[in-house]
Amino acid sequence: MIRSALAAAFLITAAPVFAQDTAIPDSAGEQVGTEHMVFDTGVEGEANARFLRGIALLHNFEYDRAAAAFREAQAAAPDFAMAYWGEAMTHNHPLWEEQDREAAQAALAKLGATPEERRAKVRSPREAMWLDAVETLYGEGTKEERDHLYLAKMRVLHDADPDDIDARAFTGLAILGTSHGGRQVPIYMEAAGLLEPGFMTHERHPGILHYLIHSYDDPVHAPLGERQAARYAVVAPDAGHAQHMVSHIYHALADWQASEAANVKADAVVDRQRAAAGREPTDCGHYNEWLVYARLQQGKDASEIVSACRAQAEAQIAAGAPNRLGFGSASSYGAIAAWQGVDTGEWPEPLDGTGDGFILARMMLAHARALKNFDNEAEVAAALADLQTLAEDFAVVLPQVAPDDRTSMNWLNRAIAQVEAITLLSQGDTREGLAALKAAAEQESALPVVFGPPAIAKPSWELLGEQLLAAGRQDEAAEAFRRSLEFAPGRRLSMRGLELSQSGR
Numbered sequence: 263m264i265r266s267a268l269a270a271a272f273l274i275t276a277a278p279v280f281a282q283d284t285a286i287p288d289s290a291g292e293q294v295g296t297e298h299m300v301f302d303t304g305v306e307g308e309a310n311a312r313f314l315r316g317i318a319l320l321h322n323f324e325y326d327r328a329a330a331a332f333r334e335a336q337a338a339a340p341d342f343a344m345a346y347w348g349e350a351m352t353h354n355h356p357l358w359e360e361q362d363r364e365a366a367q368a369a370l371a372k373l374g375a376t377p378e379e380r381r382a383k384v385r386s387p388r389e390a391m392w393l394d395a396v397e398t399l400y401g402e403g404t405k406e407e408r409d410h411l412y413l414a415k416m417r418v419l420h421d422a423d424p425d426d427i428d429a430r431a432f433t434g435l436a437i438l439g440t441s442h443g444g445r446q447v448p449i450y451m452e453a454a455g456l457l458e459p460g461f462m463t464h465e466r467h468p469g470i471l472h473y474l475i476h477s478y479d480d481p482v483h484a485p486l487g488e489r490q491a492a493r494y495a496v497v498a499p500d501a502g503h504a505q506h507m508v509s510h511i512y513h514a515l516a517d518w519q520a521s522e523a524a525n526v527k528a529d530a531v532v533d534r535q536r537a538a539a540g541r542e543p544t545d546c547g548h549y550n551e552w553l554v555y556a557r558l559q560q561g562k563d564a565s566e567i568v569s570a571c572r573a574q575a576e577a578q579i580a581a582g583a584p585n586r587l588g589f590g591s592a593s594s595y596g597a598i599a600a601w602q603g604v605d606t607g608e609w610p611e612p613l614d615g616t617g618d619g620f621i622l623a624r625m626m627l628a629h630a631r632a633l634k635n636f637d638n639e640a641e642v643a644a645a646l647a648d649l650q651t652l653a654e655d656f657a658v659v660l661p662q663v664a665p666d667d668r669t670s671m672n673w674l675n676r677a678i679a680q681v682e683a684i685t686l687l688s689q690g691d692t693r694e695g696l697a698a699l700k701a702a703a704e705q706e707s708a709l710p711v712v713f714g715p716p717a718i719a720k721p722s723w724e725l726l727g728e729q730l731l732a733a734g735r736q737d738e739a740a741e742a743f744r745r746s747l748e749f750a751p752g753r754r755l756s757m758r759g760l761e762l763s764q765s766g767r
Contacts, residue, residue: 356439444710516752596626
């Protein structure tokens with residue numbers, strides 16, 4: 263319902279010219295694309311090396327590690343303005359609807375107390391433009407207003423030197439960052455149009471590759487993104503997010519084997535980093551969520567990962583929720599356990615100790631309970647009541663935890679609408695129940711396309727198709743399954759439903 267809010271050999275379908283390519287370790291001994299950074303810093307030695315590593319990590323959305331690299335550059339050259347620019351940039355996550363304005367302003371304040379003091383320390387007019395853009399990003403106005411003002415600054419920066427590949431990359435990302443409330447295809451295509459010339463001249467630049475994958479990660483445009491996916495995983499093998507990102511293209515293409523392999527690799531990168539920090543490996547988290555989904559779509563057993571994630575969720579619950587939404591292992595488990603239940607009939611048991619928090623996990627498990635007990639009127643009614651109560655809590659807590667999130671509440675409302683339709687069907691009111699389920703499906707279709715697994719455990723078009731098929735209404739069922747596959751390409755249950763609905767004609 264919320265953004266997944268979710269070590270083995272990695273096989274990649276790269277062109278032969280890239281299959282034997284190896285990246286070069288950077289100043290920290292990692293391969294994250296640093297060698298492809300051509301940013302003219304104006305500094306030398308350690309400050310330059312750490313900054314270039316930081317900007318590569320920033321392009322890879324490895325924000326914490328990027329911030330650490332920029333702080334190392336600051337230590338090496340305390341008056342290097344761009345090192346503070348870089349740290350401030352790590353607090354803006356435009357595609358995740360997240361921004362920590364206060365933390366960014368604190369990073370800039372280390373360079374100087376005011377914008378005027380900071381501007382006095384730049385080394386060139388070009389550097390002044392970069393600093394002016396980030397000052398605007400965290401300046402006055404609402405986040406949405408500042409996103410547009412920042413984009414305007416970045417357009418000027420790009421137009422002043424179209425050959426500056428990092429300016430092109432960050433301008434493309436800034437365009438994507440103005441698609442508030444979900445994916446707006448015209449905006450994403452505008453970003454692609456600006457980024458593509460950069461791919462022609464810098465085909466291994468991690469930012470260009472990454473942002474083009476985001477631009478193309480929907481079923482219609484994903485074939486265009488295969489070029490970038492083939493390169494990106496090779497360019498940044500030590501960036502977990504880079505390894506995961508190629509699965510966005512494979513997911514949209516319904517290439518489940520490639521998607522599984524990509525997320526196995528991404529999880530292995532994360533586990534290596536956790537081991538280096540003295541932490542246990544994880545079976546929860548975003549990359550494991552996509553891994554479970556890819557396995558389920560192949561009819562593979564994902565129960566080992568789901569069970570291991572449940573153990574981590576129980577440990578998180580025992581330690582207490584960091585916030586009432588309960589991001590982390592518990593919410594990750596809620597998502598993958600619900601998917602497994604829908605796909606295999608292995609429904610999750612309740613999680614103990616979630617009464618005072620962990621809203622996300624409780625919502626997902628309540629939804630799963632309604633799907634599990636489809637024909638049990640009392641159980642469905644109880645699940646709906648729980649979901650509605652949790653939605654009220656969610657609406658209060660979400661602005662406190664994720665104030666810029668404009669997507670999650672929409673999908674929670676869609677889950678409630680689906681369970682309301684299930685309630686009618688469980689009561690034996692087939693006509694009204696099917697009408698309500700179709701209305702819920704239409705409302706899901708009206709929302710921006712979600713990249714990745716469906717935002718709720720079972721798409722309403724698929725559920726409607728199954729109910730129509732059971733009622734012998736094969737033509738209508740086939741249409742419902744086709745609609746489901748428009749938004750969840752290659753989804754196994756919808757593919758099977760479509761085949762069954764057509765087999766009796």
